Amino acid sequence: MSPRFHHPRLRPALRTLLAGTALLSFATLCGAADVYRWKDANGVTHYSATPPPDQAARRLELRPLPPPKDLEPERERLQRQREAANRDAAVARDREASAAQREQEAEARIQRCGLARQQLGILKAGGPVYGRDSEGRRAYLDGADREAALERARAEYREACRGVDGDSMRTAARQAAKDVRSASRCADMRERVAQLTRPGARAGGEDIRRAREAMEKQCGG
Numbered sequence: 124m125s126p127r128f129h130h131p132r133l134r135p136a137l138r139t140l141l142a143g144t145a146l147l148s149f150a151t152l153c154g155a156a157d158v159y160r161w162k163d164a165n166g167v168t169h170y171s172a173t174p175p176p177d178q179a180a181r182r183l184e185l186r187p188l189p190p191p192k193d194l195e196p197e198r199e200r201l202q203r204q205r206e207a208a209n210r211d212a213a214v215a216r217d218r219e220a221s222a223a224q225r226e227q228e229a230e231a232r233i234q235r236c237g238l239a240r241q242q243l244g245i246l247k248a249g250g251p252v253y254g255r256d257s258e259g260r261r262a263y264l265d266g267a268d269r270e271a272a273l274e275r276a277r278a279e280y281r282e283a284c285r286g287v288d289g290d291s292m293r294t295a296a297r298q299a300a301k302d303v304r305s306a307s308r309c310a311d312m313r314e315r316v317a318q319l320t321r322p323g324a325r326a327g328g329e330d331i332r333r334a335r336e337a338m339e340k341q342c343g344g
Contacts, residue, residue, distance in 0.1 A: 158183045236284040237295020241303060243276040244296070259310050259317070305341070312338040 161180035162168050174180035245252055246269065253263040254272075264272055284292055316334045319326035 158185055232283065233287055233291050233295045234299070236280075236287045236292050237297075238299040238303075239276065239280040239283040240292055240296040241299040243273075243280045246273045246276050255310055259314050261311075309338070309342040312341050 157172060158170060159172070159174045159180040159182055160168060160170055161175055161178045163178065169175075171180075174182075251263055252269060252272075253261040256262045287295075312334065316331070316338050318324065319331045319334055
């Protein structure tokens with residue numbers, strides 16, 4: 124027979140504690156064939172595998188413990204969730220990268236259009252036009268060379284500015300004009316330094332120093 128707790132003079136708090144202990148003992152009885160619950164003369168509840176001979180006892184209907192939960196389906200579900208989250212993150216990264224690439228391509232097209240518009244405007248104007256030879260010196264266009272350059276500029280303008288709105292085109296053309304002027308001044312200063320330092324040149328050291336300082340300031344070093 125399982126031990127019975129019988130303390131008629133215990134204080135209420137200790138009796139409550141012992142009642143909890145009895146419940147813990149009851150948990151160990153769940154594997155037994157029969158479990159009985161009964162109260163002694165002092166009202167203390169007891170659990171045992173056999174009924175007491177001199178007390179009314181109630182036989183408890185115990186349900187078998189459920190088998191341990193199979194965690195494999197839960198692991199598989201979590202794994203599927205992680206894989207889905209990784210796929211979603213990869214799709215989001217690809218979408219952001221594609222959007223950034225499209226934005227860069229659109230900006231490059233606008234800049235190309237602005238330069239094409241600016242160059243076409245120069246060639247269509249009536250003043251002298253020049254490019255640069257292999258040594259960075261000015262090479263003026265005239266006659267057939269200018270007409271050929273004009274045709275190339277028109278073709279480039281049609282290609283580069285297709286789909287570009289007018290405001291973006293004009294803004295890019297103004298920026299291109301500034302960039303071209305700055306590049307032209309830089310090329311002129313580089314040519315000036317080359318002339319001053321060419322073998323046989325009679326330029327003084329101070330003139331060369333000032334020319335180099337001006338070139339570095341204009342060309343950014």
